[in-house]
Amino acid sequence: MPFYVPVGPRGLIFQLGCWVYGIVGTLTYWRASRRRGLPALRLTTPFEFREA
Amino acid sequence: MRVVVASVQMSARLLAVEENLERADCLLREAHLGGARLAVLPEMFNTGYGFLPDYGPYAEGPNDRTLTHLRRRSQRWGLTIIAGIVEREDRHIYDSLAVCQPDGSIQTYRKRHLVFWERFRFRPGRSPLMVSTPFGNIGLAVCADMIYRRVWDDYRRRIDLAVVSAAWPDFANRHTGRRHWLMGHIGPMSAEIPAKVAGDLGVPVVFSNQCGATHTTIPLLGMLIAENIPDRFAGQSSICDGRESAPVVAGVDEELLLATVRVNRPQGAKTCHFMSPSAHAA
Numbered sequence: 574m575p576f577y578v579p580v581g582p583r584g585l586i587f588q589l590g591c592w593v594y595g596i597v598g599t600l601t602y603w604r605a606s607r608r609r610g611l612p613a614l615r616l617t618t619p620f621e622f623r624e625a
Numbered sequence: 626m627r628v629v630v631a632s633v634q635m636s637a638r639l640l641a642v643e644e645n646l647e648r649a650d651c652l653l654r655e656a657h658l659g660g661a662r663l664a665v666l667p668e669m670f671n672t673g674y675g676f677l678p679d680y681g682p683y684a685e686g687p688n689d690r691t692l693t694h695l696r697r698r699s700q701r702w703g704l705t706i707i708a709g710i711v712e713r714e715d716r717h718i719y720d721s722l723a724v725c726q727p728d729g730s731i732q733t734y735r736k737r738h739l740v741f742w743e744r745f746r747f748r749p750g751r752s753p754l755m756v757s758t759p760f761g762n763i764g765l766a767v768c769a770d771m772i773y774r775r776v777w778d779d780y781r782r783r784i785d786l787a788v789v790s791a792a793w794p795d796f797a798n799r800h801t802g803r804r805h806w807l808m809g810h811i812g813p814m815s816a817e818i819p820a821k822v823a824g825d826l827g828v829p830v831v832f833s834n835q836c837g838a839t840h841t842t843i844p845l846l847g848m849l850i851a852e853n854i855p856d857r858f859a860g861q862s863s864i865c866d867g868r869e870s871a872p873v874v875a876g877v878d879e880e881l882l883l884a885t886v887r888v889n890r891p892q893g894a895k896t897c898h899f900m901s902p903s904a905h906a907a
Contacts, residue, residue: 575774578818583807591740594844598744606748609681609716 626889628760630786630829631656631664632882634862634875636837639673640683646671646691649708650698652881657702659883662760665788665833667862668709668720668736668768674792674835674858676742676842676851684713687731692723699725705758709767709790717748722765722790724756732756736767737776742842742851753779761785761888768793771818772811777826785888786828789819792835792858799838799857808843816861820872823865829886830867836860836877 576584633652637645649670656664668674671691672683685691691710699706705726712721712733720736720743735750736743753776756763764784768791770776780787796805796812804812819832841856860877864884873884 576772577774577777578772578814578821580772581810583810586807591744594741594744598739598742601745602748605679605681605746606716606718609718 626760626887627885628662628888629660629883629885630831630864631659631661632831632833632862632864632875633664633666633670634834634836634860634878634880634882635667635670636858636879637667637670637673637835639675639677641673642671642683642691645673646694650694652879653698653702653704653706655881656883657698657704659881661704661883663705663707663758663763663786663831665790665831666706666708667833667835668722668790668792669711670709670835672711675839677746680711680718680746681713684711684718686713687723687733692725692731695723695725696729696731699727700729703727707763707765707788707790709792711747718746719750720747720767721750722767722788724763724765726756726758734765734767736770738769738773740769742844745844755780755784763788765790767791771822772814777822781826784826784828786886787822787826787830789822789830789832791815791832792839794839794841794854794856795859796841796854796856799855805841805843805854812859815859816863816874819863820865823867823872826867828867829888830863830865831886832863832865834858834860834862834875836875836879 695706707724712719722734724732734754737750739749762784764780764787766789771789793815796808819830823830835858838857841854843852862875863872865872866886
């Protein structure tokens, strides 16, 4: 995918890394999201701000 | 049309949500007192930005505390607030940008170009988002989105103002100053890209970045072997008018930028395309 700004030859390594981690990361994320289908932990601590 | 806009540059301590919300609240109050009609907070301003085993417990929906609070502030102060949060929808979590408008509506843009460890923790967004406001249509981008041409081509001639919210690191060791071999030249670009976009698209750009110390994690072999740089966020948030005046640029510490920009709304009706899933809160 073309860059908006010139990133030099190192941009190719960056792009290749993004492509590889796009695949590996998607698999890792997918496994984690399946676990997350269980009832979620939520932050429910009440928190009040002072009014202006 | 002239509009006062604010870019909030703040540090956000990792997982100290209440502390971060309080700090942001003080800066938003300052923006409101300074006459701002639009205020932008950095990416993940409430949770902080850094590699974590799971952001799930800290992800929020439109009715959870961060957005409930920002919606109240937006309605009370007549201030459009754009803030980076970790968003949850069902089992998925996103690195998102929420737009809270004074009419009580909330819409979210999901970061499309996830980099490094983000691919392991978030689901990428699929489409751009243009939000209609009383002072024009706003196009949104999060951090690394802004280095991709496609993002700005999608917004070209369709927006009146662009907003970028980021947690953009310096990619340099904060103790020695030594730049990272691969990404070291990317750090300083945080100050250059918003100005380039403003000139190229001919619209004002509001760029809000985090500041302060961080650890940048670059995966080398999955997440099993990763490089950790004792880094800092680049700061240098900016407000670029695009045509009339020089950009207003922050330093590397906490700061609130306020500036008046000229937004040229075209005459007559303008079509808005809401292409991203949006969360409309009551």
